[in-house]
Amino acid sequence: MNRNALIAGALLRPESLRRLSLGDWENLVGWSRAEQLLPRIAFAAEQLKGLEIPPAVRRHLDSARLAWEGHRRAILWDVNRIATTLAPIETPVVLLKGAAYLVAGLRPAPGRAFSDIDIMVRRETLDAVETALLQTGWQMEELDAYDQHYYRTWMHELPPMQHAFRRTVLDVHHTIAPLTARRAVDAETLFAAAAPVAGGPKLYVLAPVDMLLHAVIHLMQEGEFDKGLRDLFDIDQLLRQFGEEPRFWPALLARSAEHGLDRPLFYAVTQLRRQFETPMPGEFLEEIARRGPPWPAKQLMSAIFHAGISGNSPRLARDFLYIRGHYMRMPLRLLVPHLARKFRHRFDPAEA
């Protein structure tokens, strides 16, 4: 069985774990660990009643689960510290992505790997937020003037910060798509719809439709496809949870149109059907297909995204997605010099 089929099967149809040979288990443990999905497999296996897991395999599932619990504790503590630090500042603190799933107890959370903490605050409070964080142990990595400019002027975030002792990485955003992107997302509408959560003072998570669309933006625009399967699984799990509420689907279509995110949503839906068989209502699928691109672009983009998400994609597809991710965010007059700079870095033998 190929890599993606084995992992996707284990995650979505845990019953398939009952039929695995020892050789299949070896592949599943190794491959899903490389994709940072092993803790999820451990949670899936645990829910399966009467599943006999070979002892050698069980050790890896237990280890992965323990590591995840440890990471979870660390993230909850960091979130609590950040919220406490920012409490005096006139802004809600909206958790994004993994930290949001965890604190709000959403379906993608159990077993999901955490890379960093993402928060969103009001743009006009960014200076105060930055100062408060710098005073409580968060440090900004040393960037050259160009990269500082890239983050602060063109992107939707401060340069990444890292805690001096806990080593957690924190990204502070002020909206969910960059300022320069042709599809501007109005941050005010996001704050207005956000829902409070426990875990620290003035903590919020995005409304379900915004959270889903943010996950789609991340998958389609950020250009980081190495963990594409994981990101796609997040979207699948969010849809399975939010989609139980029938009003979610029309609300998602309305919000997608409002934010100008129909195309990315269409591409995500295509991949979800292909990889995960995510249940989605017929009317929703018909409507989103109507909003998709015309035929040639549809076929081409679909094939490229598929190649990018499958672990064995050619370098070309990933480079294309990287450039495309930037193209969606930056006007060409900024993009061409930016990519020229990044690719020069990549091929500079002094840095290899």
Add this chain to the structure above:
Amino acid sequence: MRVSDLSAASLAQRLGGGELLFRCGPFTARPTTGIASVVDNFRLLYTDYDLAEGFADFRFEIAPPAGLRRWIRPQVLFSFDGDRPFERFPADQAYPLFEWGFNWCIASTTNRYLIIHAAAVERGGRVLVLPGMPGSGKSTLTAALVSRGWRLFSDEMALVAIEGRDIVPIPRPISLKNESIAVIQSFDPAAVFGHTSHNTAKGSVSHVRVLTADVRRAGEVAQPGWIVFPHYESGAAATLTPRAKPATMLDLASNSFNYRILARLGFEMLCDVVERCDCYDFRYGNLDEAIAIFERLSERG
């Protein structure tokens, strides 16, 4: 069946195709490589290890990266089921990369043991745990002790079992650097060395083969007996200074790969280990003196 039962050609073929599974302490590993220096060193240093059947705990590969670079300045890349945690290394360092990569596989994924960054050797049923920063002389001391009758558990990581809190052997070739290579060659002329790699980030690196008896006894766990922090200092007389247990506990915690992950369990395990051990700082400048001191320590029981 053991690695030594395979012909050179059959070993190379199996390693090339990812068809060699061997047992190492509580783990099985399936390395893949087509690089001659790795195959040759493996054949020399792992000759006594048992071949295994079935499930591989760790699958990793040492291979040249794709691209034209291989013709200009050959490099090697470590990959762990497709994950590549390290940068490329010059091809001359392929075998050290094999050992470092194997360490990384164990230390970054295993939480069914508390893993302390320390050497461990056993005598009379009690384990001497030697935590130490690079340069402390822990591996040199380990190689010397092993040549004088102590049983090798590891020169790199002490595994503490959750059940029973015993130390579990994971005997692997001892990694020696720079001057230590010649020191052990003269201290123990019978020691079998792999090929030396020069100009690594750590200088010259060579590996010492584990004694056959220690490989055979890898399944025999033992209780922790002493925790000793070695400090090599040229010309220093060997002195053992008692060490406070609370400080030892904190130092071991910061030398552990997964203490934080195990949380409360890790704390309880470490308390238990330190409680059962005599704890010392150890300064030394001469291996014969050092060995004599540890022999007296083990005879006191």
